[in-house]
Amino acid sequence: MAKVTIENVKKYFGNVKALDGIDLTIEEGSFVVLLGPSGCGKTTLMRCISGLEKLTEGKIYFDEKDVSNVPPKDRNVAMVFQSYAVWPHMKVRDNIAYPLKLKKVPKNEIEERVKWVSELLHISELLDRFPAQLSGGQRQRVAVARAIVHQPKVLLMDEPLSNLDALLRVKMRSELKKLHERVKVTTIYVTHDQTEAMTMGDKIAVMNAGKIVQFGTPEEIYKKPKTIFVAGFVGSPQMNFLNMKVVSSGAQFHAENLGLRIPLKSDPKLEHVIVGIRPEHIHLQQTESCVPITGTVYFAEKLMSETVIHLSIDAEKNLVIKVPYDLSAREGERMQVYLDLDQIHFFHPDTQERIEL
Amino acid sequence: MKKFFYALAFVAISLWFLGPLFFIFLASLTPSSEFYQWDRIFPSKLTLDHIYKLLVNLGGWRAMLSSVQVAGIAIGISFALGIPVGYAITRYRFRGKDFIKLAMLFTRSIPLVVIAVSLVTLYLRLNLADTVLGVGLAHAAMVLPFVVLITSSIFSGVFVEYEEAGMVFGLSRFGAFLRITMPLALPGLAASAIFAFIMSWNEVFAASVLAITNRTLPAHILNTAMASPDYFKFAAGTIMAVPALVFIFMIRKYLISMWGISLK
């Protein structure tokens, strides 16, 4: 188990800046998720940590040791690949045991470890089969077993659940998390799925265009997103963003537009501000501190367990609201809804960064 | 450090493969007077004399034409017959499909040597002995299995959905084949045509056995080689090598995939 420190890491592929200055500290034994859209650099960062990619600039440390120039096989990391990369010409048992053999682990210890890990991942009956005879989910568990049994300093997982069907994905999410609780190895997990990130990570590093935009606990990311990008990326359905004009009447400031009037606690010193509110924080009943708005139902998604309503409040603008039960709403129906003032976020119109107001 | 060895290997391999080619080109262009001089490696001047004489005086031109004709016939027939088979294998489900594939593989492994000798008997009866057509037909048989295998792999690369979209929008199956599949498959087909050309161009055994007066170039060389002076031999070698090398260069992109497929 090791603490991973990433210092000003840059990785360029010719002119493409895949990683443009990454600073990150991952505590020993923690489960950190690298979250971001395709092309943001999360996989590149993981490959740099594993040693499969060389750094253009910067350093990576495992505990106090500088491993920036150490080849992958000497870094004592283990990786679960997106395609699992379970060697097809070796039996499952050999896939798991062989790396240990290379590490010169004594034979009886190898047997013990293989037994332990295959029980942990429920693949004991599969040990003597070939990968071609296994299902995708089973192969994935073999890949995870191979990684864990290696007892690495750092465990890397590159979108390991993306090739599984939906039901299996949900099941494996909890199993992987429980696994981490038992094994307690420093884990770095790459995904573009924000549900996975929010449910599994101790901390999340949200990445975009080669940089880390925000690094924090799921709660911090959800409740205090640093930029519009982070706010929009996490949370489903996506946060509503409204362009508002700042109006002052004496000492009191308001953000106004589209029939909304939101009181501001301080002077933003701006002419415009972007207001963000999550669909789940817009209610059908009045609450203590709220702001009303009326609109026409444009479209309603009925999931029975919840309803997502697209409310048209302007010629071009829809407000998305989510209520946790089955609500009957017909198209064209007029509705009045209430925005929870405590849950409103403000963002700078130019820098897109969060402002406390 | 690694880079140095790589550069070394690169140069060594290039010399190994290109060197001999260079030598025969040089030999064919060396004037006869300097050819037998012990101490002259590089000629003082290059001459096209040998090549000219080979083509004009020694029947080289005629042999070349025969080669081209034979190759043309071989390609024409094998493609006309083979493309439908390749198409059928990839687009239809029918009993015996695996048998066909196996048959193609099997046919390919039968040495032309075996067939050539007894083919003459057949040709005598059909009046095909010693004709360009006869050799062409034999080459077509040699090339046909390759064409079937390569075209079936090319066609399976063209998505069925493109064709079906064409059919939904009004084309018959044949029409879809002509207007959609063929244009998409054309590059691959062109490459395999060139590949087949080279196979026919280089084939020497059957060509020597099946024709005496209408020889293809390699057969011609084989039979006059020992008799003629060295520089004619080399000129012949150059004439054989140059078109083939040019063609291979043209289809280089497809080289790996085609040889890989055809030789699986």
Added chain:
Amino acid sequence: MRRESLVPFLLILPTLVYLVVFIGYPIVGAFQLSFTSDKGWLGNFKYVFSSKDFQNAFLNTLILGAVVIPIQFVLAILFALLVNKKWLGYRTLLYIIAAPLALSDVTAALISYSIFAPNGYLNKILLSLNWIERPLYFFGYMFKSREFLVIVLTEVWRATPLVFVILLAGLQSINAEYLEAADVFGFSSWKKFFKITLPLLKPSIVSALLIRTLFAFQIFGVVWLLAGRDIPVLAGETFYWYVLRNNRHVASTYALVIAVLTFIVGWFYIGTIRSKHLEEGVIQ
């Protein structure tokens, strides 16, 4: 894919007919020819098998194959690994290595001749460097072993690219992540090659081996041009008996021997190696 009963058969029929006529019929003919002689149906075989020429031809063909094929494989694997690294200029290297594929065996023989002939380039270079005083002779009945050497060299030069291309195609089809996983899990370069690359390359190696062996039985042009009948080989004898001795029967007999050898090897391949590799599952 649609199930239309007649159309596919119509598409295939012309080809099948053609192959029956131009391949099936001659094969039958070949059998007929070899089994017809003045001395009863085994006459040709008795004659051929008892002749010294046949025994030499048979041995030579096998020996040539046994010497040339391993060399080609080792070289081809090295080349394929090198090109697959995709370092600078690898595409050019690829074309250079593949160049001999364009040449016929006749051309390759001529090339060798231009180098090894008495007034060939090798001698010219060695003489002008003063390393030898008189030219080295490589051809001619007295120099059979040297002829053998030149033939081996020529065959290696000419046919290694064939094996190379097949092996390269195989190498490229190996999913890179298998090798990356090996990197991560502690494999050294040697281990990676022997434990991951080579096993996954096995199907290609087997294919290449089969093709190469089959072609080796038919070796003709190179030997004929460089050594004539000094070093008889099966295909060369076939040619000799047909073209120069005008005896179709004996020629067919030789040809049939080649066919039988081919069949045996092919059968062996299908029977043992192929089924085993299918069982183990294939790449991805």
